[in-house]
Amino acid sequence: MSREDVLVTTQWAEENLDSPGVVFAEVDEDTTAYDAGHIRGAVKFDWRKDLQDGVRRDFVNKEGFEKLLSEKGISNDDLVVLYGGNNNWFAAYAYWYFKLYGHDKVKLLDGGRKKWELDGRELNSDEVKRSEADYKAQDQDLSLRAFRDEVVQSIGAKNFIDVRSPDEFSGKLLAPAHLPQEQSQVPGHIPGALNVPWAKVANEDGTFKTEEEIKELYSDEGIDESKATIAYCRIGERSSIAWFALHELLGYSDVKNYDGSWTEYGSLVGVPVELGAK
Amino acid sequence: MAADDSCGAPAQVATPADFETGGQVVLAGKVTGANGPVGGAFVRLLDGGGDFTGEVVSSADGDFRFYAAPGDWTVRALHRSGNGEASVTAEGPGLHQLAISVG
Numbered sequence: 328m329s330r331e332d333v334l335v336t337t338q339w340a341e342e343n344l345d346s347p348g349v350v351f352a353e354v355d356e357d358t359t360a361y362d363a364g365h366i367r368g369a370v371k372f373d374w375r376k377d378l379q380d381g382v383r384r385d386f387v388n389k390e391g392f393e394k395l396l397s398e399k400g401i402s403n404d405d406l407v408v409l410y411g412g413n414n415n416w417f418a419a420y421a422y423w424y425f426k427l428y429g430h431d432k433v434k435l436l437d438g439g440r441k442k443w444e445l446d447g448r449e450l451n452s453d454e455v456k457r458s459e460a461d462y463k464a465q466d467q468d469l470s471l472r473a474f475r476d477e478v479v480q481s482i483g484a485k486n487f488i489d490v491r492s493p494d495e496f497s498g499k500l501l502a503p504a505h506l507p508q509e510q511s512q513v514p515g516h517i518p519g520a521l522n523v524p525w526a527k528v529a530n531e532d533g534t535f536k537t538e539e540e541i542k543e544l545y546s547d548e549g550i551d552e553s554k555a556t557i558a559y560c561r562i563g564e565r566s567s568i569a570w571f572a573l574h575e576l577l578g579y580s581d582v583k584n585y586d587g588s589w590t591e592y593g594s595l596v597g598v599p600v601e602l603g604a605k
Numbered sequence: 606m607a608a609d610d611s612c613g614a615p616a617q618v619a620t621p622a623d624f625e626t627g628g629q630v631v632l633a634g635k636v637t638g639a640n641g642p643v644g645g646a647f648v649r650l651l652d653g654g655g656d657f658t659g660e661v662v663s664s665a666d667g668d669f670r671f672y673a674a675p676g677d678w679t680v681r682a683l684h685r686s687g688n689g690e691a692s693v694t695a696e697g698p699g700l701h702q703l704a705i706s707v708g
Binding site: 355356357359360374412413414416417441444445446447492493494499500502503504505506524526527531532560561562564565 | 612613614615616645647649650652656657658659660661662670671672673674681683684685
């Protein structure tokens, strides 16, 4: 797999806005940015309303995913190019969903909305209407998704990549620094986890670093390439970036995203927790 | 905040000088350019070692706010008109104000 198989540049995107069979989709939890201006022709995914179950803590099921994509006018053979704010966190999370549900023709816009804006490229606020499609999803590919029992059983046996900031990892903070800190779970991290904050794989404009730089980064941090890897953060968004870097860019075969992440793990009774910097 | 609320950065609002910090270290301020406040700048919080900690998008009035911990911090703003940064040492809880100019 090469970078071009999983990422498109903002330049490529601008040149392919009208290409048949290419659908752009903006993914965010706060869609006011989309409503004010989006890439021309891009459909909108609301992370909370469209991609979450709504009652249980889980994401939209197979039927829900089929209905959503059909309504958005996305067909099984379309190439979907995902982008969003927040350094593409939600777009990377959505990319992971698309792969979970068996949609292989999906790519991320490298740098997301941020790079597009920093480039000074055009945004428009026209309503986007695509004719309804008949989308069929596959069963979730659980080789990409880790659940809590597997996480607990894998301590000491698999690599854990904790992509939260060093202060969240050590237990000093319970959430990213742009959020208030009241939380129910205990602070800390999964024993033995490596702390490789998600932003280490990205340049400041939001684009991914080169594969060589990313490989060196994880190797310097002590990843054991002979072992499987589970990435996590607080709720599984930022770790989608690390999952993307490890599984899609570097091509490591057994990499899972643990979407339960710290808000689940840090609330489990009786599981081991480690405190302090690495 | 509910446990499953996302980690996305909230919309930014102004932080008055008498802002109730609730015992937290709050770093806040405005991004300005040649023609006044700069909205839509990508404002990044870097720790004492220069490592990325968080990012928000400045409000239309240029506002940004972070909840941090005591220590040395740099806030760096990226905008298509240019970049800029400012640093602060937070000795303890309370409001620490920064002004950043870009362009």
